[in-house]
Amino acid sequence: MNLLTIGICCLIFSHQAQSQCSEFRQRDSVALRQFYSNLSSVGNLNWDFNLPLEQIDPNRIKLDDQGCEVKYLNLEASSFSYASGSFPTPLIQLSGLQVLNLSSNGIQDEIPYELYDLRDLQVLDLSYNGGLRGAIADQIEKLSNLRVLQMSGNKLTGLFPKSICKLASLEELSLTRNEFYGTLPTELGQLSNLKYLRLGFNKFSGAIPVEIANLTQLNTLSLPSNGFTGDLPAAVANMPFLENIILFDNFLEKMPSFEYLRTYQVENNLLSFEDVLPMYTKHHHPNCDFTFTPQKKFNLTKTIQVEPGETVRFDLPFDKTVANNLYDWRNQNGDFLSNTGDFTIKYNNKVHKGLVSAKITNPELAELSLEVEHYRLECTPRVRYLDTAICENAFFDIHNVRFDAAHIRDTIYLEGMGIQGCDSVIIVHVDLRKFIEHRSSAEVCYGQFFEWNQQLYHTPGTYIQRFASSNGCDSIVYLQLNVLNKMEDYADIKASQITPGFVDIKLNMAYGKQPYTYDWNTGIKESELVNVRPGYYKVKVTDANLCTAEFIYDLRTWTGTTDLTERPFYLLSPQPANHYVVLKFLSGSRHFGNTEICILQSEGRLVRKIVTDTHQFQEGFNIDTEDLASGLYYLSIKSEGNIATMYRLVISH
Numbered sequence: 001m002n003l004l005t006i007g008i009c010c011l012i013f014s015h016q017a018q019s020q021c022s023e024f025r026q027r028d029s030v031a032l033r034q035f036y037s038n039l040s041s042v043g044n045l046n047w048d049f050n051l052p053l054e055q056i057d058p059n060r061i062k063l064d065d066q067g068c069e070v071k072y073l074n075l076e077a078s079s080f081s082y083a084s085g086s087f088p089t090p091l092i093q094l095s096g097l098q099v100l101n102l103s104s105n106g107i108q109d110e111i112p113y114e115l116y117d118l119r120d121l122q123v124l125d126l127s128y129n130g131g132l133r134g135a136i137a138d139q140i141e142k143l144s145n146l147r148v149l150q151m152s153g154n155k156l157t158g159l160f161p162k163s164i165c166k167l168a169s170l171e172e173l174s175l176t177r178n179e180f181y182g183t184l185p186t187e188l189g190q191l192s193n194l195k196y197l198r199l200g201f202n203k204f205s206g207a208i209p210v211e212i213a214n215l216t217q218l219n220t221l222s223l224p225s226n227g228f229t230g231d232l233p234a235a236v237a238n239m240p241f242l243e244n245i246i247l248f249d250n251f252l253e254k255m256p257s258f259e260y261l262r263t264y265q266v267e268n269n270l271l272s273f274e275d276v277l278p279m280y281t282k283h284h285h286p287n288c289d290f291t292f293t294p295q296k297k298f299n300l301t302k303t304i305q306v307e308p309g310e311t312v313r314f315d316l317p318f319d320k321t322v323a324n325n326l327y328d329w330r331n332q333n334g335d336f337l338s339n340t341g342d343f344t345i346k347y348n349n350k351v352h353k354g355l356v357s358a359k360i361t362n363p364e365l366a367e368l369s370l371e372v373e374h375y376r377l378e379c380t381p382r383v384r385y386l387d388t389a390i391c392e393n394a395f396f397d398i399h400n401v402r403f404d405a406a407h408i409r410d411t412i413y414l415e416g417m418g419i420q421g422c423d424s425v426i427i428v429h430v431d432l433r434k435f436i437e438h439r440s441s442a443e444v445c446y447g448q449f450f451e452w453n454q455q456l457y458h459t460p461g462t463y464i465q466r467f468a469s470s471n472g473c474d475s476i477v478y479l480q481l482n483v484l485n486k487m488e489d490y491a492d493i494k495a496s497q498i499t500p501g502f503v504d505i506k507l508n509m510a511y512g513k514q515p516y517t518y519d520w521n522t523g524i525k526e527s528e529l530v531n532v533r534p535g536y537y538k539v540k541v542t543d544a545n546l547c548t549a550e551f552i553y554d555l556r557t558w559t560g561t562t563d564l565t566e567r568p569f570y571l572l573s574p575q576p577a578n579h580y581v582v583l584k585f586l587s588g589s590r591h592f593g594n595t596e597i598c599i600l601q602s603e604g605r606l607v608r609k610i611v612t613d614t615h616q617f618q619e620g621f622n623i624d625t626e627d628l629a630s631g632l633y634y635l636s637i638k639s640e641g642n643i644a645t646m647y648r649l650v651i652s653h
Contacts, residue, residue, distance in 0.1 A: 021068035024096065028070045029053050031093035032061070035082070038090065043079030069096035076125070077104040085131060087112050094118075101125040103150070110134035116142045127174065128153035136161040145169055152176035152198065160204070165190045174198040176222070181205070189214035200224040200246065208232055208252075213239060220244040224265070228252055248291065253318075255279065263289045271295050272318040272370060273325060273362045280365055298372040301355065305380040306347045308422060313344045314356065314374050328359045349379040349422050379422030389431040391473035436475035445547030446486040457481055487512045487541065487549035488632065493646065495553060505529040505537055505553055512543035552634055553646055554600055570637055576650035577625050583637075584620040597623070598636040599649065607633070625651050 029049070036047055047056050053070075054063050062072035073094060082088045085108035091100070092114045100121060108131025115124075116139040124143070126132055127150040135158035136151070146167050157179040164173065165187035171194060181203040189211030195218060205227035212221070213235035221236070224246050231254035232247065244263035252269040257278050264283050276292050283290040298318075306312055319325055319341065329338040332354035337345065345352055354377065360370040395402055444450040449458045453465045463479045490511030495503050506528035509516055518525055521538040529537065534555035541549045571584045583597070599608040607628070612621065633649040 021066060024069035025053055025067075028094055028096075031090050032056070032070075034090040034093075035088050038088075039080050039082055040084070041079070041081035043081070045075070045078050045080055064096070070094045071096055071120075072099045073097060074099065074101040075105065076101045080105060082107070085109060087115075089114065092118065096120055098145075099123040103127045103129065105129055107132055111136065113137055113139055116140055119143070119145065121146055122169075123148040125150040126154070127151055131155060133157070136164070138163040140164060141166040143167065148172045150174040151178070154178055156180065160184055160188075160199075162187050167191070168193065170194055171217075172196040175202070177201040179203060183207070184209055184212075186211045188212060191215060193217055195241075196220045196222075198222040200226065202226055204228060206230075210235060212236065216240060218242055220246070220263075222246040223250070225249040230254075232256060251296070258282065261288055261290075265289065265291045267291045267293055268296055270298060273322045273360070273365060273368065274319045276368060277322070277362070277365060293368045295368065295370060298370065301373045301376055303376040303378060305378050307380050308347060308349060310347045311344055312347055312352075312375065312377065313342070314338075315342045316358075316372065319360070322362065324362050324364060326361045326363070328361075329356065330358075331356055347377065347379070352377050353379060381422060383427060387429045387431075389433050391433050394473075433473045436473070437478075438475065439478045439480070441480040441482065443482045443484055443545065445484050445545060448547070450481060452479055459483060484545065484547055485511055487543065487547060488551070488648065491541075491549065491551065493551050493553055495555065495646075502531045503534060503555065504531065507539060507541070507551060509541060509543075509549075512541075512547060512549075513545045515544060517542045552600060554598070554634070554636055570645070570647065572635065572647055572649060576652040578651070578653060579624070579626045581623050581625055581649060582620045583623060583635075595637060595639040598638075599623075599628070600634045600636060601631075625649075629653075 032047070032053075033049055036042070036045070036049070039045070045057070045060075049056065054061070054067055060074050060078075061070055063069060064071045073091065082105075085106060087107055087109040088102070089112055091102075092112065094100075095118060097118050098120050100118070100123070103125045104127070107126070107129040110133055111126070116137065119142060121143050122145050124146060125148070130153065132151070132154035133156065136156060138161070140161065141163040144167065147169050149164070149167070149170060149172065152174045153176070155178065156175070159182040160180060162185050164170070165185065168191070170191050173191070173194060173196065176198045177200070179202065180199070183206035184199075184204060186209045188209060192214065194215050197212075197215070197218060197220065200222050201224065203226065204223070207230040208223070208228055210233040212218075213233055216239060218239055219241050221242065221244065225248070228247070228250040230252065232252055234256040236242070237256035237258050242258075243261060245258070245261060246263060246265045247269065248265045249268040252266070252271070255266060255271060255275050258264070259282070261283055264279065266279075271292065272295075276295075279290070279292065300317075304312075314329070325341065327339050327341055328336070329343065330336055331352060335351070337343070337352075337356065356374045356377065358372040358374065360372065362368070442450055442452075444458065447458075449456040451457075452463065457463060457479075460481055460483045463481060465477050465479070466475070487509065490509070492508045492510070493505065494508075495505045507518070509527075516527070518527055519540040519542075520529060521536075522529065522532070537553045537555065539551050541551070573582050573584075575581075594611055594613060597610040597612070598606055599610075600606055610623065628651050630652050631650075633651060635647040635649045637645045637647065
């Protein structure tokens with residue numbers, strides 16, 4: 001190739017390079033303009049896009065040596081506000097970025113996947129935005145050139161992202177003060193160039209993996225305020241460049257012996273004098289920030305039940321090789337029990353019941369005091385079962401606890417002092433039996449009795465009886481008793497002459513329940529007697545309720561021939577009578593001569609006979625009833641030429 005050809009090629013290449021450089025500048029300028037125009041508050045970014053790209057903000061924006069594209073963008077604490085806290089995505093168009101610092105700007109968004117396409121990134125700082133949330137995507141493994149990853153002080157969550165472990169060039173990893181959780185992966189040991197590991201103030205738990213000792217370049221191991229347990233792997237002590245260990249506020253129980261450290265912060269773990277004394281000897285000097293006190297309380301609490309007099313041994317699982325420890329064992333009331341590391345007791349419920357604790361000190365390390373909570377002792381309770389039942393309206397007491405219908409439960413545990421000072425437990429199973437209430441009604445005929453629960457009742461009203469039901473509880477039965485009206489008060493018996501010397505007697509019932517049955521003293525079973533001779537007639541009437549009434553018609557003194565419809569009618573008052581009754585003619589009645597008045601008992605026996613002038617009935621004739629007993633009577637009235645007429649007379653004193 002001659003010199004001319006070479007010159008032409010160089011010119012072509014130079015032109016292409018210049019063209020590509022111009023394209024990159026244009027791309028980056030547009031991205032920065034778009035970002036700036038979308039700011040709701042520019043903060044302290046006073047950019048003038050009339051200036052060349054490299055002069056817009058030389059302290060924050062730096063280009064490559066050729067001045068083609070932005071390689072460095074540091075917007076730390078710029079106080080800008082972008083689209084209500086969203087991620088400033090136009091900046092992702094700066095595809096040549098090697099350093100991107102957006103820390104402390106209040107971004108409250110998830111990390112966009114496009115960010116992981118910035119393959120040239122070496123430093124990514126998104127720390128202390130406060131609201132950066134979500135998980136770190138697996139796509140982060142595409143940032144293979146990344147040396148520094150800082151995302152502390154946000155709200156990132158999820159398990160530790162294993163994809164980070166593929167960033168072989170990573171030297172610094174800071175995820176402090178987020179919400180990560182779970183265990184650390186063993187793959188963390190693959191970061192062979194890592195110098196600074198900061199994962200404090202998250203929610204990590206479990207053991208610190210032994211593979212962490214593979215980080216041979218590590219200078220700082222910072223894992224404070226998590227939930228790590230177990231031992232710090234012994235191999236960590238052999239890491240050649242490790243100078244700073246920050247592990248405070250975890251649950252670590254063992255530390256290896258380090259030759260030299262600048263920072264050794266292990267307070268608020270579960271370290272004993274067995275661990276701290278060797279550390280103190282090596283690291284308690286002005287050149288080391290060594291903090292070891294206080295330590296967490298050792299919680300060995302396990303509740304056990306023991307019998308009175310049973311032997312219980314208290315044995316500490318640590319400080320077996322430390323000879324100078326001082327022990328102060330006490331019960332839950334503060335009473336002294338022992339001054340040795342291990343000891344036994346014979347259980348006494350009054351002395352040993354509850355939590356037994358120890359305070360451990362050592363004269364060689366007066367700054368540290370350990371507290372231990374050991375067994376919680378409880379006396380084996382004596383259990384008694386009580387199965388009982390109560391009625392709704394009853395109650396019973398156990399240890400001043402009342403059980404009734406309003407305070408009933410299926411199972412009740414009551415603690416009381418039992419033998420040898422131990423609690424006894426009464427397990428009460430209570431069955432609540434329901435109260436039974438029943439209502440009924442009945443009717444009884446007038447003058448008859450109703451038998452109920454071996455008692456007789458004849459007056460209307462509501463009656464109450466208590467019975468023992470099948471479940472053993474009292475039951476109340478209500479009886480509403482109704483007394484039927486007296487049938488005699490609602491009946492009419494009449495006699496009429498049909499042929500000379502013969503009469504018809506008819507009984508009309510106006511009360512009672514049909515059908516009626518009739519029983520005359522003549523043997524007739526009908527409601528009337530037809531064409532019978534004058535005489536003494538008695539009938540018993542029974543209705544469908546089996547109520548009875550009796551009527552008497554005495555025609556033995558009757559000789560008249562006048563039809564009943566033409567006979568005089570009389571008025572008796574008052575009814576019922578007390579001391580007397582007044583007999584008076586009704587208006588329009590025909591009467592003459594003397595009148596015979598007979599008072600008969602209900603069965604027909606004559607008790608009084610009065611003969612008087614009929615004219616006395618005009619104003620009313622008084623009949624004395626003072627000496628007659630209370631009850632039902634019949635009044636037979638017969639005047640000359642008339643048929644005898646029967647009236648009911650009720651006397652009540």
